[in-house]
Amino acid sequence: MSPLDLLNTPIAGRNLIEASAGTGKTFAIAALYLRLVLEQHLPVEQILVVTFTEAATKELRERIRRRLTEAEEAFGQGTSTDPFLMCLIGRITDRSAAGQALTNALRSFDEAAIFTIHGFCQRMLQENPFESGSLYDTELVTDERPILRQIAADYWRTHCYNAPSALARTAIEAGLTPEALLELASRHAGNPLIRILPEPQAMVTPQGGVDCDHAEKWLLALKRGFFDYLAAELPKRKGKKNIRFFQDLLLDLHAAVQAADYSLAPMIREHYRAALIDEFQDTDPIQFRIFDRIYPAGDTTPFFLIGDPKQAIYSFRGADIFAYLDAAKSPLVGHSLGENWRSEPRLIQAVNGLFSSRIAPFGMEEIQFHQVTPAERERELLTLDGREDAAPFRFWFAGRRETGKPINKGDAWQMLTDAVAGEISQLLHDGAEGRLCIGNRPIAPGDIAVLVRANRQARLVQRALSRLGIPSVVCSAGNLFESAEAREVLHFLAAVADPANERQVRAALVTDLLGLSGDDLAAIGENEHGGRQCWRNSAVTMTSGRRAAA
Structure with a gap:
């Protein structure tokens, strides 16, 4: 995997860009977009950009528009302080035509094809109803849980209400409740690529006495049978209500591009003559198969997959790391972004040393840690008493109780939040005395962030800070009306x-x-x-x- 050269890397065919945090991924996407406009002469409506959240879509749209604006000004003036733009100016001979292309791109930017993955699928199904077999008037339902909850409850009622009481009690004790079935349905509903084991088997309810062994078999059959019931009932109920879930957008487009006549995929490829797929580490097999069919290996259409496999190992993201790795094995040209523009040089060096000291630090040999270097730019460094030699990061270890037993979770959180608040208080005290500075200014509360795993933990830290008179805000993705302040x-x-x-x-x-x-x-x-x-x-x-x- 070679470093990505934004100016000289050929932009034809299939490419994979691995971009660690802070290495300028969005900058790279905007630069490639600019080259597609200037070198491939593509209008904005023919350049497909796909990412995985509404927030990321908004950011990409703003950053790309800003880059086009900067380029238009640079080509109009014939010069720029931006090295990338200056190189483009130097190698594009018809500067007037380039300026006009940029002006046209900005004037029509409201038509730019920058979508979330679900937005892209919905657009393709709506614009190609005959090729995709899609209905015009289907309602898109954002919350699928009510109908899944109904299916789970109906299945439980059908198979457990008439079963011997001992079996029903066994199922509840084993955690196989309607809510548990709902969680299974929420994770796997309608995914044709998931194979459920064991294979389908007849549901048999033990008669008479129930021993531990027909009980376990019955539980297994109960769980396995639920998937068959779900596969049969979900399409019927959605069809009756004429509704579609977000996942259906992916599934329907996947089925359409995989159809035997193979007509839709070339149509999409002809319409979108270049594609940049952002946050590709969050992909799953269905998403990859859609793009793999539209932009097959060997095709010369510019097709870039951009992501960071290190982030795909976290299950809460809902990603499938194996889908990413399968994509990386397909014929493509691999690139990496090797400069970190976000962090301090000493912190970058510390992270390099930590993760380079282990073989397969992320648990899989296919996911390698690639060292990055600090980008050369002006930074306001953190100094203590005028020195920059403080440890870039430190590990804290929770101790044990005086009895020698491990600390329970409740006591640990109290201890940790108090310790974090105390450390922040000391940092701010050092800042107030002029000892701890960022550049020439004292450190302030707004310079400090505390990362936690759950909103509840964030509130505990905020309370600990409040007790010390330190102002703070909680940034979360939760519902405003479910917050403590709203209550x-x-x-x-x-x-x-x-x-x-x-x-x-x-x-x-x-x-x-x-x-x-x-x-x-x-x-x-x-x-x-x-x-x-x-x-x-x-x-x-x-x-x-x-x-x-x-």
């Missing part, structure tokens, strides 16, 4: 709406918004008049604060 506002508004309801008033008073303690509530209970006055003062303070903020 507190709900308690407050409920009390405002019904101030005679003592229970609601007390709930509002102890929120963080109003900040009363248990002792305060006890005092209020002893002095009814004082309690009403306290609530009135709190409400007035809250309302005044809202008006001031407005």
Whole structure:
């Protein structure tokens, strides 16, 4: 795998770009897009860009538009401070035609084909209904769980309600409940590439006495039979309601491009004469087979897969690392991005040393760690007492209890959050004294991030910081109306709406918004008049604060 040369790498045929975090992946995509416009003379509606989230789609659209704008200005002026643009100016002889191509690209950029994977599939099915066998008026349902929950409940009711009570109890004790069946359905519903083992078998309910061995076999058959029931029922129920799930978009386009007449794939390839597939580490076999059919190996259409296999090892991403590795084995030209533009040089060196010290550090020999080098650019370095020689990162190890036994999870989290908050407090104290700086300025709360695995853990850290008077915000992908702040506002508004309801008033008073303690509530209970006055003062303070903020 050779370093990617954005200026000179041939852009025909199938290419794979492996890009570690911070190595300029989005910059590379925008540069390739620019070359497709200038060198291949492609209009923006014929350059397909696919990524895997709405947020990434928005970012790519903004970054590509900005790059086209910068290039238009550079070609208009005949010069640029950007080395990449300056090289393009130097090797494109017809500068006037190039400028016009860039102007046209910007004028028609609203038609640029930049989609999420599901958006791309939906567009292809809608624009090619006859070739894909797609219906015009099918409703796209974003939440498939209600219908899957209904199927799971119906299956459970059919096979467990009439079974001997001992079997039903065995299933529940084994965790095979309707909710467990729902989780199975959510993960595997409608995927034709998944083979379910054991093979289909008749469902037999033991009669009479039930021993441990017809019980286990019955449980296995119960679980296996659910997939057959799901495969039969899901299409019928979706057809009856005339609905389609997000996964169906992938499945339907996959079936269409794999059809025997093989007419849709060439049509798509003719329409999109170049393709850049971002975040390809998040692919699965169905997604790869779609693009593999549209842009087959050996075809000269510019086709770039961009991703980082190191990220595909995390199950929470929903990716299939083996699908990525299969794609990497197909005939293609491999490239890598070797400069990190995000991190400090000493941190990059430390990470290189850590992961290069092990063979197959990610558990699979096919996923190698490629060292990256710090990009040459001006950086504001972190210094302590004017020195840059502090350890770039450190490991903390949780200790044991005095008894020698391991710390339980609850105590560990309390200890860890207090330790993190204490460390941050010390960092900010050093910054306030001018000892810890980023460039020439003291470190501030906004310079520090704490990464956790769950929203609940983030709230624990925030509370620990709050106890030390350190301001913080929680960034999460959760629903705003399910947040702790939303619940507190709900308690407050409920009390405002019904101030005679003592229970609601007390709930509002102890929120963080109003900040009363248990002792305060006890005092209020002893002095009814004082309690009403306290609530009135709190409400007035809250309302005044809202008006001031407005």
